[in-house]
Structures are given as C-alpha cells and as structure tokens.
Amino acid sequence: MISFMNDYSECAHPLILKNLAEHCYEQNEGYGMDRHCKAASDLIRSYIGNVEVDIHFLNGGTQANLTVLSAMLRPFDAVIATERSHINTHETGAIEGCGHKVLSMPGEDGKLTREDIREAVQFHTTEHMVHPAAVYISDTTEIGSVYTKQELTAIREVCNEYGLLLFLDGARLGSALASSANDLTLRDLAWLTDVFTIGGTKNGALAGEAVVISNSLIQKDFRFYMKHHGALNAKGFILGMQFETLFRDRLYFQLAEHANELAEQIKDACVSAGFPFLTRPVSNQIFPVVDNETIKRLQKDFAFEIWEPADDSHQIIRFVTSWAMREEQVQKLVEAIRRKN
Amino acid sequence: MISFMNDYSECAHPLILKNLAEHCYEQNEGYGMDRHCKAASDLIRSYIGNVEVDIHFLNGGTQANLTVLSAMLRPFDAVIATERSHINTHETGAIEGCGHKVLSMPGEDGKLTREDIREAVQFHTTEHMVHPAAVYISDTTEIGSVYTKQELTAIREVCNEYGLLLFLDGARLGSALASSANDLTLRDLAWLTDVFTIGGTKNGALAGEAVVISNSLIQKDFRFYMKHHGALNAKGFILGMQFETLFRDRLYFQLAEHANELAEQIKDACVSAGFPFLTRPVSNQIFPVVDNETIKRLQKDFAFEIWEPADDSHQIIRFVTSWAMREEQVQKLVEAIRRKN
Amino acid sequence: MISFMNDYSECAHPLILKNLAEHCYEQNEGYGMDRHCKAASDLIRSYIGNVEVDIHFLNGGTQANLTVLSAMLRPFDAVIATERSHINTHETGAIEGCGHKVLSMPGEDGKLTREDIREAVQFHTTEHMVHPAAVYISDTTEIGSVYTKQELTAIREVCNEYGLLLFLDGARLGSALASSANDLTLRDLAWLTDVFTIGGTKNGALAGEAVVISNSLIQKDFRFYMKHHGALNAKGFILGMQFETLFRDRLYFQLAEHANELAEQIKDACVSAGFPFLTRPVSNQIFPVVDNETIKRLQKDFAFEIWEPADDSHQIIRFVTSWAMREEQVQKLVEAIRRKN
Amino acid sequence: MISFMNDYSECAHPLILKNLAEHCYEQNEGYGMDRHCKAASDLIRSYIGNVEVDIHFLNGGTQANLTVLSAMLRPFDAVIATERSHINTHETGAIEGCGHKVLSMPGEDGKLTREDIREAVQFHTTEHMVHPAAVYISDTTEIGSVYTKQELTAIREVCNEYGLLLFLDGARLGSALASSANDLTLRDLAWLTDVFTIGGTKNGALAGEAVVISNSLIQKDFRFYMKHHGALNAKGFILGMQFETLFRDRLYFQLAEHANELAEQIKDACVSAGFPFLTRPVSNQIFPVVDNETIKRLQKDFAFEIWEPADDSHQIIRFVTSWAMREEQVQKLVEAIRRKN
Secondary structure, X not given: OEEOOOOOOOOOOHHHHHHXXXXXXXXXXXXXXXXXXXXXXXXXXXXXXXXXOXXXXXXXXXXXXXXXXXXXXXXXXXXXXXXXXXXXXXXXXXXXXXXXXXXXXXXXXXXXXXXXXXXXXXXXXXXXXXXXXXXXXXXXXXXXXXXXXXXXXHHHHHHHHHOOEEEEEOOOHHHHHOOOOOOOOHHHHHHHOOEEEEEOOOOOOOXXXXXXXXXXXXXXXXHHHHHXXXXXXXXXXXXXXXXXXXXXXXXXXXXXXXXXXXXXXXXXXXXXOOOOEOOOOOOOEEOEEEEHHHHHHHHOOEEOXXXXXXXXXXXXXXXXXXXXXXXXXXXXXXXXXXXXX | OXXXXXXXXXXXXXXXXXXXXXXXXXXXXXXXXXXHHXXXXXXXXXXXXXXXXXXXXXXXXXXXXXXXXXXXXXXOEEEEEEOOOHHHHOOOOHHHHOOOEEEEEOOEOOEOOHHHHHHHHHHOOOOOOOEEEEEEEEOOOOOOOOOOHHHHHHHHHHHHHHOOEEEEEOOOHXXXXXXXXXXOOHHHHHHHOOEEEEEOOOOOOOOOEEEEEOOHHHHOOHHHHHHHOOOOOOOHHHHHHHHHHHHHHHHHHHHHHHHHHHHHHHHHHHHHOOOOEOOOOOOOEEOEEEEHHHHHHXXXXXXXXXXXXXXXXXXXXXXXXXXXXXXHHHHHHHHHHHOOO | OEEOOOOOOOOOOHHHHHHHHHOOOOOOOOOOOOHHHHHHHHHXXXXXXXXXXXXXXXOOHHHHHHHHHHHHOOOOEEEEEEOOOHHHHOOOOHHHHOOOEEEEEOOEOOXXXXXXXXXXXXXXXXXXXXXXXXXXXXXXXXXXXXXXXXHHHHHHHHHHHHOOEEEEEOOOHHHHHOOOOOOOOHHHHHHHOOEEEEEOXXXXXXXXXXXXXXXXXXXXXXXXXXXXXXXXXXXXXXHHHHHHHHHHHHHHHHHHHHHHHHHHHHHHHHHHOOOOEOOOOOOOEEOEEEEHHHHHHHHOOEEOEEEEEEEOOEEEEEEEOOOOOOHHHHHHHHHHHHOOO | OEEOOOOOOOOOOHHHHHHHHHOOOOOOOOOOXXXXXXXXHHHXXXXXXXXXXXXXXXXXXHXXXXXXXXXXXXXXXXXXXXXXXXXXXXXXXXXXXXXXXXXXXXXXXXXXXXXHHHHHXXXXXXXXXXXXXXXXXXXXXXXOOOOOHHHHHHHHHHHHHHOOEEEEEOOOHHHHHOOOOOOOOHHXXXXXXXXXXXXXXOOOOOOOEEEEEOOHHHHOXXXXXXXXXXXXXOOHHHHHHHHHHHHHHHHHHHHHHHHHHHHHHHHHHHHHOXXXXXXXXXXXXXXXXEEHHHHHHHHOOEEOEEEEEEEOOEEEEEEEOOOOOOHHHHHHHHHHHHOOO
C-alpha cells in the first residue's frame, strides 16, 4: 500500500537528521537564542533581501496560526478568511479559543478575493459588531491553488485601504513557490504581508514552521505571545538546526520541486484518463474527479483521501505527493490510473 | 566553557536519532494515530501495570500544562499550586490565558502540602470566588526536591476529600524517579494522580512530554483539547518514535540515573568545600550557597545560573546536570570547586 | 419626531417604577437571594407548571447569551445559529470572547431549520474540527418571525438525536408569545429547551432578562458563571422587583399584546399602500419594502431604521412598536402611510 | 432586625426614582448615545475641570473591572493588586477569564504601596513570565481605608517609572471622598489615574458605575470592549438618568457624607466600649474587634458580617452604613453597643 494521503507521513530528510546527529552533544542556549536559530534566520533572510524581518520557529501550523493571530488582534477584532480555510474549519476553534471571530467569506478557487475582504469590512460598521482587523490566506490553498503576485498585491492594497494586517499561512509554501503557476518570491512575501510562515513540517522537516514577521509592531513582543501559548520551545535549536539544513543549498526548494514534479506526473495520467479536476492542478495536491469503480480499484494498492462527492457515480479525490516520495511509487499509481484507458 | 545552566542544552540521545533515521522514509498515519505512538504507549503502560491509562505525546511542558489544565477546569475553576511553581511564575500567564486562576500557596521545601490545599479550599466558599478544582504539583520540584509516596498519598487523600483533580508535572520525572529520596514508581503515579507527564525534553529526547491520563473523564475528549490548543502534531509519530526508544530497554531511567550521579559528584564537592544548600540535593538540580569570590572564579570556566542572593557576600547558585554530560566535564567542575579548600 | 426605531427607547412601565418606589428603603439580601427574585421566579414558574426550573435575572441580552453559552460549552464546543443571528453578527464577538465558535447556517425566514442543524453536525466529524454542542435560536427572530410549536419540536428532536443543548433567546419573547402566528406557551418552552430567556428590556422593564433553566446540569453552577462574567448584580432584587411586577396580573403579556396590535395597524396601512414585506409581519417588528420617495417623506416626521436595499428605487425599512407607544402616535404614522394612495 | 451587612441592601434614592418616572415615556437613543448620559457626563466633567475625559456607564463593579482591565492588557500582560483586592479574591476569576494574571502583593493597611509595585515589576523580567502592565487599587479599600493624595501620587510616579497603567476602582468612591482621611478630589483622580470608576450601586443608584477614562489610548475603542463583554446596555439612558440625578446638586456627595457620619457614630460607640479596630475607621465600613458574647447579643437585633477570627474569644466584625440608613436605626445599634459598659 502506497500512501498519497498527505505530505506529513514520513520522518525527515536524511540531511536534517545528519545535522542533528552531528551536533548531538553540543551545548546550546535554550529557547531559540542559539546559533542555529540565528544561522537559519540569516539564511532565510538572505532570500528576502535587506528587509528587516524577525524570524521565529514554531512547532506546527495551528500553533503558528493561533500565536500570530493572537498577536495581531485585540479581543473584539476579527480575522477575514475563506469558508474552507484551515483556521475556519480544521483547527478545532483554536482562533476562537484565543477570543477572536473568524469572518468566513466564499472565496474563489480556494483563494480569498479583494471583493471578499471589501464586503466583510463594509458589513462591520459599528461597535455592535466585531472589527475586522486582519486577513488570513494560505498559499497553497486548501485545494492546492496558488496566489499570483497580482492577486496578492491586490489583497495588500485593500488591506492598506482598510488598515488590515495580512497574514499568509505557508504550511505548504514550498509547493506554492515551486508551482508553475507561481510568480512570487520570499522577498515578495516579506514585502506584501505583515507575517507569513514557511512550513517545514510538510516539506522535509521533522516538524517546524518559520514565522517571518515584517511588521515591527508585531515583532516587538512576539516571544511573549509564543510563551503564553506554549509555543516557545526549551530546545528551540532543534527547529533552528532543521531550517538551517533546509535553507542551506536550496534544499527546501528542491524538495518542493520534487513533490510538485511527481504530482505533475499523476496529473498527466489523470488527464490521459479523462478525469476532470476540482481546480487546476498546480501544486503537490491534486483533486481529480473519478468514477466510483476506478476509485475502488485504486484503493486496493493506494491510500488517498475521498474529498467530497461529485455526483452519484463520481467523487472528488485527493492525491498528495511529498518530498519523500520516490519516482517508482508514483509510477505505480500512474500505471494504475492509465490502465483505465 | 562547560554549561551547567540546564538539562535542555543538548540535542538528543544517539539512539533516538538512530530510530528516526531508520524510519526516515516509512509512511505513517498522521496526528499520533501511528504504530510508533502505540508502541511507545504500550511500553509506558507496561511499567504502569494493567491500569487503563491513555497516553498522548505533546511538544513541551507549558503546552502540556495548559492543555491538561484546560481539560480539567471549567471557566470559574482554579488550580492550586505553590507560589514558585512553573505554572504560577514561568509560563507567561498560559494558564490564565485559558481563563483559569492559579491559587498560589507557600509550600514547603518546594512541595505543596496537604495543609496548603486544605487552606486554599477552605478559603473559597461561595460563587463570589473561584472554585478550586485541581491541584498541580511537579516532581522534581522547581528546586530539585522530590515527593515521597507518603507525601503524594497524603495529597491524593485531601484531593479525594474535596473532589479535586490531581495533576503531576513530570518535566523532570526521570530525575525524580532516579533520586535516592524517591520511593514512587510510574505505577504509583498512575494510581495516585488523575494525569501526570513524563518529560522527554529534559531527559534525552529532541522534545516531547508524554501525558498519562488515568481519569476516564479527562481521557474522553483530550484530543479535542490538544487540537484546540495547537498541540496535536501532524507528525505525531516523531514523538512516538522518541518515547519508543526511551522506554525500550530502560533508556529513560538510565539517562536520568546518569544525570543524578553526576549531580551527586558535584554535591560531594560542594559539601567538602563547606557550601550549604538551599535544599537537600537529591536530583539533577543542586542549589549550593556560594561566596561571591568563588562564584566569580567558577564563572570563568563554567556557566550556571545565579538563583537568588543569600546574603551580602553569598548567592544561591544552581548546577544542573544532564543525560548528555560526560564524566570528565563534571570532574573539571568538581576540581574547580575543591580548589577552594 | 416619533420614533419607531426600536422597543428600548422608553424608560419603564409606571407600575414597575411604582413597585421600586414602594420598596425604596426596604433592606434586601444581596446578589439575587432576596424575596423579590424569589417571588418573581415563583410567578414565572406558575406559568410553566410543575417543571423544576431555575430562574436567574441578568442585565441584558448579550450578557445573558454569553453567560448561558459559556455554561453550555467546553472550549472546543461550538454553537449552531443562523447567519444573521444576534450572537453571530451583533454581539461584537462576545461568544468567541468566551472561546467558542458560532457555526452560522443559512436558516429560512430568519429561523434555524432542522436541516441546518443536521448539516452543521454532519460536517463536523473529528477532533480536527469544533464539536457542535448547542443550538441557539431566538423567538421572535431578527426579522420578527416566530417559531411554531411544530418547528420548535422538530428542532428539539434533532437536538436529542445529536446530543445538542437548545437555547432560545427570548429578548423579544413577549411579542413572540403574543403573535397571531404563535402556538407556544412558556410551559412548552420550558419543556422543549434547555434554557430560554424572557426579555424584560424590550417589554416594559428598565432592563433585565430572566434566564429560565430546565436542564439540571446547567442549573448546578450557573451562579458561578454569572459572577465570572460580571453578571451577578449586588442589587439583584432590582431585577426581581421588575419581573415581579411584569408577571403579576399578566402585565408582561398585556404590554406585548399592545405592541403587537399597534404593529398590526401599521401593517394594515402598509398593505393598503401596496407595500410588500421582507417576511410575513406577525410581531412588533415589521419590514415593509418602500419606495425611496415615500421613505424620504416619512422620515420628516418619523424615525425608523433602513434595514437594507431592495432594489434601485426601494428599500426594506423596519418599524418597531413598543409597550410604551400610544395609539395616537401610531395613528399619525398610519395616516402618513395611507396618504400615499 | 436592622442590617449593617452592606451598602447595597436598599433600592435607590427617591430623587432617582423620581427622575426615571418623570421621563417614563420619553423616547431616547439607545446604547448610551442619549442626552441623559451626555448630561450626566457633563456634570461629572464639571467636577473634574477641563481634563478631556470619556465617561461610560456600566452595570456593576465586576463588569466594570473586567471591561477596563480587558481594555488595558494584552494577553500576556498582568495587573498588580493587593492579595485581598476584589479582583483577586471576590470576582470568581473574572480577570483571569479575560486571560490575565492578577499579581497579588501584600499591601499595607489594605492599600497597595509603591514598594509592592516595584517588587512585582522587578520580579518579572523576561518573556518567560507575565508582563506587569497595569496597577489596580480601590478607594475605599476592602477594609475601608482610603488613599491620601500623597500615596496616590507616589503610586502614579512608580507607574510612570515602569510604564504601567493605573486603574482605581471606586465602587465606594463616595465614601472615600467624604472621608475625614481623604484629601483627593475627582479632579485629582482624573489626573492621577488612567481610568477610575465612580460607584453608584453602593451610593444611592439602582445600579451603575461611571467609568472615567483619562487615557486617550483606552478611550478610543472602549465601546467595543463594553459590547464584547456584554456591558453595553440597550437602555443606557437608565444609567445616565441616575448619574444625572446623583451629580446634580451634589446628591452623590451628600449621600456618602450621610453614610460616613452614621459610621462615625458607631465608631464612637465602639471606642467607648473599648473595642479596638482592624484598621482606623474612616469610611462607611468599620471593623471593630468584638468579644463573642457581645457579638451573640448584637446578632439578636442586628445583621452584620463576621469578617475573620481575631483570637479564641474575639472576632473582627464589619458594620456597613449606607445612604439609606436612618439616624434612629443607627442609634439603636449605638445603644446596644454602649450597653456593654
């Protein structure tokens, strides 16, 4: 059984484990004040240029999201996001747990639009309603689509117009940046957002999300927010060592490119098999619409998620590829799909 | 410079890194539903006997504390702890961040007493005050002392008398169990507490705390609490793999014994040097009272924490030993201390 | 200028002020433990029959809603409500401020349906999502519609099916019970809901909502929740005295009947004038669709709310009548509307 | 039975009820935007001079405290207060419910000292601990003592030194300002604090606390905080009408003077009877130390609170006088006390 369920099934890239092993007995400062966190930050900063960003390393996506939004919002402030965004549906009320409403908007192709934001702001006009104060987007989105530079710039402009903070959740940022549909760089993200994250968990690390903060007001006391939410690791250097490895010699980008290429092969097979897609497949998640019989046949050898029903005889399914997946595993799936013809 | 600052300076025991490396490309279930978490739980359960406990693996101490107490308390419920307990002074308001008051009591030798609990409960009598609903203790305590079975049993009894839940924070449980002053076992802890943790971060793991839940009411929806607080890791198996290694062949206990033995050597040197102690040194943290001149001399070659002033010419300092420390490192400190004579 | 803006513009019914004045210097127990709160509870209970309900008096609607829902929900629990419900749009994130997500569903004619509830529950299946645990409805609804006994029974059944608590916000319950479309009694409400409120603020009181709790689990520590949220009044007897007056000799019902009858007169005028309605007008709030010219003309002498645009030349407006409004005030509006013809 | 239990036993001063009755059917703007709230604010402002303060009217003390502190503190910020302060012991965790730690300090004679504040700030030095950001005091204190201008100025100075906000809870401010030991004015309070409250509940109103905000940063969005915590009353004008009455013709001060004078008479009787006091009696709460026999005798005709045991045969008791109490009621108590001799 080969799993295409997700991109967090495997342990970590060997180079990461090697870096940890090499510093096994080295004594480090605690709580992220060590040289590895500094080196990893400097490496990431080198991609961003001379923007003065602060970088912190957290354990996972939900933790990063709740800590960042907690730092962005006052009790009555709300965050605007798409209906199917991770913070709205798949974080067990973590943002509400910090006291904040998630204002859910329809979005388009999984992406939040300028119009969504405008509508949410214009509806909330008085102290009888929450005050929209931040925008949350993710790149790639929940359905694998990616933002273009033009789209992100448009969102930034509407944020500026209404005094909103912009937070981009990059749990799958590697795959986004490696997408054929992408024209954004880390430098662009640092300029266009107030905070964005670079996901390690789904791209080669044991775990870890780098939180990149451009906005100096949010930089100021961010470590207090981290500790307050249980997100300040005693052994912060473990996360530092991993991002050090990922951003030295472009490993982070190579792993994402690898995953995207494998997804491309599956996509080609789906196209050949005549499967339509929920949305244009451009990253390491693809969502073909497949007939029930084929699904049943594929399930014998492959694990994947049934996303949602399409019609009586078809379902939308999800294939996810990862940094760890090998060409031959994908080939088996490709052959199985093509067998249909 | 050799550091005796803390026990979370070094990466992880080589056997742990080896276990991770061996399963580098293995595909695992996400979110702690994998075979490694199961194996680690079974190994821990084998020490506990046939008590039906649930075991979850979280990232760190503050995260474990806030998640457990959040699961134990209703909005108006409070937790009783010593004044200098970690939750009261060193978690940046994480428990209050979940809405709950920490009722701080003086304690004795770093330990909460039956009388502390009784007093806290008896003071809070009406709906105009918080309702004491849980007791938090840590073993070892903040000053390295340990609970005896008699003391813990006494606390359990007063908890039963007043309907309080009992939570033992075992961030340094390894050192406690390996202490010459200890007569508790993991089995005792499972019987005497509602929840306790087994700290990995400070005893050989990259990071990780095992949360052991005996109380079935708290077992029921604990994964919801984890996710709600950002404590449900996509790659839960990374933590599972580590505890699997720690509890196979007693590694967890051996590492703690090693740390305690090294602390014992430092203690002996301090005794020879005529240094008194803040409290009887029985674990991997010892707190000698040292004159300022000696402190200055030691600081040239060794890092350690100045705990608090004793008098005009003396300070209480803290030496912490760890699983990773080598005999020869400790010998250098021992010699430096003895040089005084 | 006569105001039809809302039903909380006027002070309080003279009988209420008289009752307060008569007991001006009487010494009462504090915090709602007085004889007036008891008498008021007994009077309300007499309408409910022998159901064992607990009754508390709070200051206002948002306070009542957040206190009740806080008592119903654990941190990861969510409440199901319509999109335009008061808790979802007009309480400035008060429910989220208590840590809970409001799951908003479309509803029908302002009312939550059995299907809404079913859909919300079925979408939330795992610990990665919030857990729907309660249902919030209001009677009358935000657009003045009312629930029938059949509709409320259907909601109760689906709540039972899924283990959900049911909370009915009766900020305008007087008008609902006095509606021609209503077939529910206070007794029905006590049987069909876990908690419901009887709004005094909008029906003759200075302020005050009676919270009626049927569910014994929520009864138990409700006063702790009240105090925790700043809702336990030192002078609880002030609220008790008011509800004593309202429920002695059916004053509460008479005031609501009066308001509804006045609304009926306005409705008749609107029908004569050929205005359609947003929804069937059955309570003290009516929502005619009126052309801009007429609106402009009416605004010279009358205050009312512009609810939302209907088309380029028409708007939906809201007329609210109250217990305090006099026949002749309404006649003036009626004449102004009829003048159109 | 005459009650000296507290100062919130009676309804409201007749002039207040008269003002309400006179405007019984007047139509007012909702949510505190009415002319009565404006008039009341202007009257209070006239005592303060030309300081630009914002004034809001809330329902009660706990509500005012939690709303103000919520507006002052970020999630990891803490408030410094005395151990026995209302927010620390008698608000059922309301401040913690908003996510904030109360840092309790010993105080002196019920009052927080400059040294308390200094010590609390100096203990909290890093992001591993909460950040002291505000100081909470009450005047009169829990034991009836009052702050002098010199003491309050000293507290302000240490607040300025450390960047702390200062909040004075004036639930019994009337009695404080009318105390023989007082040299503060409303004008001083507005200059020396960031926020203070003027308690109506315990000084003649049905209920209500005026929140006076000098600090423009806290002024800005305070109505959002009010609504978020359920403290924005639909009929805000009810509170406005009451403070209008209290501050027209100095009624507020007269009522407090009356209560203090009655307390003075009881104090004189206690002195004659040879009773010592917990603290110097200077306001409407006095705390004599009385032998058990006398207590038993007094309890036959008078209700009062047993505060805490003094020794085996004596207890500290509390007599509270109020605006509503009549001379002859107090005379009966005075006679009963004197009978001892």
